[in-house]
Amino acid sequence: MSDVSINTEWLSDCSGCHIAIVDLHEKILNVLQAVKIQRCPVLTDIKDYPHATVGLVSGAIRNEHDRHAAIEMRKACDIIIAWGSCAVFGGPAGAGNIHTPAEIGRAVYLDNKTTTSANPPSHEVSALESVVSPLDAVIDVDLYLPGCPPHPAFVFESLSALVEGRQPEVNKRSVCAKCKRSMEKTDVSQIKSNSDGLPNAEQCFLSQGYTCMGSVTIDRCLAPCPANGVPCTGCAGATMQILTEPNRDIRTEIAERMSRLTKIDRAAIVASLERSSKSHYSYTMATAMIGSKPTFHIKKWIEDENADYEAGGAA
Ligand code: SF4
Ligand code: SF4
Ligand code: SF4
Structure with missing residues (x-):
């Protein structure tokens, strides 16, 4: 047994x-022979934080419990790995930063057709922090x-290293590097949504007018989505x-x-992406690296889109 504990x-x-x-x-057997997994919510029933060489932390900081648990892991572990897009960038939970904790509480517990509570829980659950953080x-x-x-290939390589x-040994390339679709110039003149027709299986989604985030997303997945007919939604987070x-x-x-790649006007594509920015930035919205960009006004784009939607709905 190695001296490395996790x-x-x-x-x-x-x-x-x-x-x-x-x-x-079966590769986990190689890892288990090489390391001692101590505390792990899916494998062991240890609630405290024994000293360990390596700490793998998944998930975002959304509530008081998350903050406490992260600090305890830092105290207990020599090396901390932010494991997965939630820990690295805030992940999908980061989209919650568009709303206040009070708005989220109302949506989940009160203004909800499937919930009958008179009041949101106050002491049974850990309080939400004002924003989601990586x-x-x-x-x-x-x-x-x-x-x-x-x-799993990247998890195995990281633990082995x-x-x-x-x-x-992890690459810094985009998802496109592993995608087999070919980027070709086409006469496509309109942006398509995922429900518009059946995309060609060989051609890059961008050539066909579908939004695919492969070129701006770091490869930590080996490109399964475009290989199976679905555009990349950027879940691994942005490229370096x-x-x-x-x-x-x-x-x-x-x-x-x-x-x-198409005949679609660049400004029209930018405007379309801004209108759906809650989807396209959702995995990285909570990180300061994205949130502080000079070109980045995601909260305003989403508020504008929500206002347009409500105006259309009220009409
Ligand atoms: S949302 Fe993705 S990054 Fe976050 S815990 Fe789930 S699998 Fe991991
Ligand atoms: S389909 Fe997506 S991932 Fe594949 S080459 Fe085009 S942009 Fe890149
Ligand atoms: S959506 Fe996620 S898993 Fe799918 S290709 Fe993009 S980064 Fe990879």
Whole structure:
């Protein structure tokens, strides 16, 4: 048995990152032979935080319990890995930052056709923080492993590298690098929604007028969605280029590519992406790297879209 021990913790998330451990299948035996898994909500019943060499933390900081658990993991573990897009960027929960905790409480517990509570719970559940934050907003993080969840190949490589005392070999390419669809210039002149027709199975979605986020998303999945007929929605988070270059932005980069591949006007594509920004930025909305970009006004775009929707609904 190696001297490497692992604690895992599960903050506000969907559990998918912990299930990815099980998806290692027989490879997990190699990991288990090399490390001692101590605290792990899906494998062990240990509630406290014993000392460990490595701490894998999935999930975003959404409530007081998440903050407490993250701090305890940092105290207990020599190395902390932000594990999955929720921990790295805030993940889907980050879309909650468009609303106040009071609005969310009302929507979930009161203004809801399937809930009959007279009052939202006050003391039974941990209070929501004012905003959703990625893990490194609360504790220091040593290694980032985005993905929703990270593909087992990347989980295995990261754990193996830690056990062997080397840097993980993970690429910095976009999802397009693993996608087999071909980018071709076409005469397509209109943006399509996913419900418009059946996309060609060989051609890049952008060439066909469908929004695909593969070119602005880091590959931590080996591109399963475009391989199975579905455009990438960016669940692994943005590429290093988008994150580190202040004037590069998800909507402008996609618009640039799609307008070159089709006859659709670039400005029309940007406007379309802004109208659906709650979807296109949902995985990374909570991170300061995206939220502080000079081109980024997501809250305003969403408020404008909501106002248009309500105006249309009231008419
Ligand atoms: S990163 Fe994705 S799979 Fe992992 S916990 Fe978050 S939502 Fe679930
Ligand atoms: S944009 Fe989407 S469909 Fe086109 S190459 Fe990239 S991942 Fe594939
Ligand atoms: S192709 Fe895109 S949406 Fe699909 S798993 Fe990969 S990053 Fe996520």
